[in-house]
Amino acid sequence: MYQHHLHQKIKRALEKNALHANPANVNFYTRFVANAAAIESLFSSIYQHHPAYDLYFNQLVETIVDAHQKRRPALQQLDEKKLEQEGWYLSNQIAGMSLYVDRFAGNLKGMSSKLEYLNKLGVNFLHLMPVFESPAGESDGGYAVSDFRKVDARFGNLGDLQKLKLAMEEKEMYLMLDIVLNHTSHHHEWARKAKEGDKAFQQYYYMYPTREIPDQFDASMPEIFPESSPGNFTYVKACNQWVMSVFHSYQWDLNYTNPAVFVAMLDTLFFYANLGVDILRIDAPAFIWKQLGTTCQNLPQAHTLLRLLKQCLQVAAPGVALLGEAIVAPREIMKYFGEGLYAGRECDFAYHATQMALQWDALATGDTRIMLAAQPLLLQKPKGASWITYTRCHDDIGLGYDDSMIAAAGFNSYEHRKFLKKYYAGSLPGSPATGALFSVNPKTQDARISGSLASLCGLEKASKKGSQAERAIAIQKILLMQAQSFFIGGIPVLFYGDEQGYTNDYSYLSDPGKSYDNRWMHRPVIDWQKWEADDNADGKSIFTATQRLIQIRKKLSAIADTGNLSWLTPHNIHVAGFIRENTHQQVYCLFNFSPQSAYLTWYAFKEKGKSITRLYDHWTEQTIAVGSDHDYFILQPYGFHILEVTG
Numbered sequence: 001m002y003q004h005h006l007h008q009k010i011k012r013a014l015e016k017n018a019l020h021a022n023p024a025n026v027n028f029y030t031r032f033v034a035n036a037a038a039i040e041s042l043f044s045s046i047y048q049h050h051p052a053y054d055l056y057f058n059q060l061v062e063t064i065v066d067a068h069q070k071r072r073p074a075l076q077q078l079d080e081k082k083l084e085q086e087g088w089y090l091s092n093q094i095a096g097m098s099l100y101v102d103r104f105a106g107n108l109k110g111m112s113s114k115l116e117y118l119n120k121l122g123v124n125f126l127h128l129m130p131v132f133e134s135p136a137g138e139s140d141g142g143y144a145v146s147d148f149r150k151v152d153a154r155f156g157n158l159g160d161l162q163k164l165k166l167a168m169e170e171k172e173m174y175l176m177l178d179i180v181l182n183h184t185s186h187h188h189e190w191a192r193k194a195k196e197g198d199k200a201f202q203q204y205y206y207m208y209p210t211r212e213i214p215d216q217f218d219a220s221m222p223e224i225f226p227e228s229s230p231g232n233f234t235y236v237k238a239c240n241q242w243v244m245s246v247f248h249s250y251q252w253d254l255n256y257t258n259p260a261v262f263v264a265m266l267d268t269l270f271f272y273a274n275l276g277v278d279i280l281r282i283d284a285p286a287f288i289w290k291q292l293g294t295t296c297q298n299l300p301q302a303h304t305l306l307r308l309l310k311q312c313l314q315v316a317a318p319g320v321a322l323l324g325e326a327i328v329a330p331r332e333i334m335k336y337f338g339e340g341l342y343a344g345r346e347c348d349f350a351y352h353a354t355q356m357a358l359q360w361d362a363l364a365t366g367d368t369r370i371m372l373a374a375q376p377l378l379l380q381k382p383k384g385a386s387w388i389t390y391t392r393c394h395d396d397i398g399l400g401y402d403d404s405m406i407a408a409a410g411f412n413s414y415e416h417r418k419f420l421k422k423y424y425a426g427s428l429p430g431s432p433a434t435g436a437l438f439s440v441n442p443k444t445q446d447a448r449i450s451g452s453l454a455s456l457c458g459l460e461k462a463s464k465k466g467s468q469a470e471r472a473i474a475i476q477k478i479l480l481m482q483a484q485s486f487f488i489g490g491i492p493v494l495f496y497g498d499e500q501g502y503t504n505d506y507s508y509l510s511d512p513g514k515s516y517d518n519r520w521m522h523r524p525v526i527d528w529q530k531w532e533a534d535d536n537a538d539g540k541s542i543f544t545a546t547q548r549l550i551q552i553r554k555k556l557s558a559i560a561d562t563g564n565l566s567w568l569t570p571h572n573i574h575v576a577g578f579i580r581e582n583t584h585q586q587v588y589c590l591f592n593f594s595p596q597s598a599y600l601t602w603y604a605f606k607e608k609g610k611s612i613t614r615l616y617d618h619w620t621e622q623t624i625a626v627g628s629d630h631d632y633f634i635l636q637p638y639g640f641h642i643l644e645v646t647g
Helices: 004-016 023-047 053-070 073-085 101-105 108-113 115-121 158-170 189-195 212-218 259-273 300-316 330-335 353-365 369-378 403-408 413-425 459-465 468-487 506-510 518-522 528-532 537-555
Strands: 096-099 125-128 147-151 174-180 183-185 233-236 241-244 251-253 279-283 321-325 349-351 386-389 436-438 448-450 491-495 565-567 575-582 585-592 598-601 614-617 622-625 632-635 640-645
Touching: 004 023, 004 053, 023 053, 023 259, 023 300, 053 259, 053 300, 096 101, 101 108, 108 115, 108 158, 115 537, 125 491, 147 158, 147 259, 158 174, 174 259, 183 189, 212 233, 212 241, 241 251, 259 279, 259 300, 279 300, 300 321, 330 349, 330 353, 330 369, 349 353, 353 369, 353 386, 353 413, 353 468, 369 403, 403 413, 413 436, 413 448, 436 518, 448 518, 459 468, 468 491, 468 537, 468 585, 468 640, 491 537, 506 518, 575 598, 585 632
Parallel strands: 096 125, 096 491, 125 174, 174 279, 279 321, 321 349, 349 386, 386 491
Antiparallel strands: 183 251, 233 241, 436 448, 565 575, 575 585, 585 640, 598 632, 614 622, 614 640
16 A cells, blocks of 8 residues: 555655665565555554654654664575575474573583584574573573673673674574563663653653552452562662562563653664574563553553564564564464464464473373364464474473363363372372472462473483383383474474483572572583483483484475364374375374373274375384274374375
């Protein structure tokens, strides 16, 4: 839609920066004109009544132009290459790892020396947990940022990060970094000025002189960390104000009703994009808009702001994808991909958090019915968007799937969740898991689960007992969990240490800055001497098996996330199975979550109209003849199969 006044604004901004005469800027100008109406409409829907609307919209336009001007030619060329690929991030050739730089490699310089290790594993995508400046003891793992543009001295400096990115580009590795949109540290420059009484910067946050409005907010807002950080406001003695601090008292929520905040954070987003980041992980997007009388989570305006960020990014840095870190109920997660005209045009990725939690549910119960009850909703993901799939991450495991999904499997939701929490905390008799409950709400008894993949799968207890048989079972569980997340669709992201079977690290208990947060038990410090040790048989076995899973994934083009997944009818409640297929390949992926052998009728392979006689199992490297309908395919306890149709 042509809008003369709007396009004249763009033209003037280009002329001001002397970009209009350079033929190399034609693609940028074309993208800007194509997205301009959407950008104006989205910005207007939030800020049209703000008295300085024109001023801030002009600043937004100039911010986009400035970002393009600062984008180095190599990144602009990569943008064009990615655009030609249409959904470069859907590829089966990408496999990732998420890690804390200091706990994995010491610092950013040390990371460069570990790229060969990652290359050997098959990982070509790295999510570096927050590396920008945050105060020691009040960092929330790096998510309380005091300077969005300064690398924390613990990791090195900005130059070290840039050198690492260039080294990754030489190895054709992708990079993901976090942008913390919802809040800043109370040590951030904006917060310091607000404490000093600067009214302009007090408007960057939700600050009130009395408890009247905070009490109104608290009446409908849940507590995120009721144990360690109850309530949603903190009193700031320096300026005699109450500030919204949803997560921790040292994290002040940004006020996006102020367009100055949006433009400043858009500029920060472009700063990260121009470092060469391939995916930007937007932390806690569900919280970025606050409104009295609501939970202040997942509000429509939050989605509008994300769509606006995406449209601006498509203009100046179109090769950069967005991940919305929304760990919320399944129906709410789906909305972060966008709806209506913006379906598939809000966030390119979401965490497959529901599927992750459902895998842990199935592993504890040996029953896949709840997992399968969730799939009709999860399959509604729009074409062109994708998942980050995982079994563990830096965070706790929440049981955020719907009660209706639990009821569909015939369970009582309260008792079922209670069972899962006791099972993974290791307090249920006979449970092999070693974990802990995180953020227990004393009023509702809601809680999440901490613990490493290996410890929750039983390797810690088995190793202490010295039982080789139980260690073998635990390792098989680890591989089962990883295999499903690798082949279900999206970019699989390992959490560092899981590829070596690290069990819980309890050293955090002696650190006052971490001891209150048991999530640090599954954030280990990697012992590279241990990795080289001759007696590290379990670690090397898990590494080799994980390496094989990644190799198989990269062989199979049908695993690319093109919306090509369909689930098999559940002929056996212990087995979850799906088909991934494209025009020249069909792959059956089967997973037995039971400690017993499972029998699956051969009819399950044929009932969708498939005429097959022969399968090749990429995991066992065996060719299998398809049997008759009254015979059974047998899956070993906690076994899985990646079966390609070959005849």
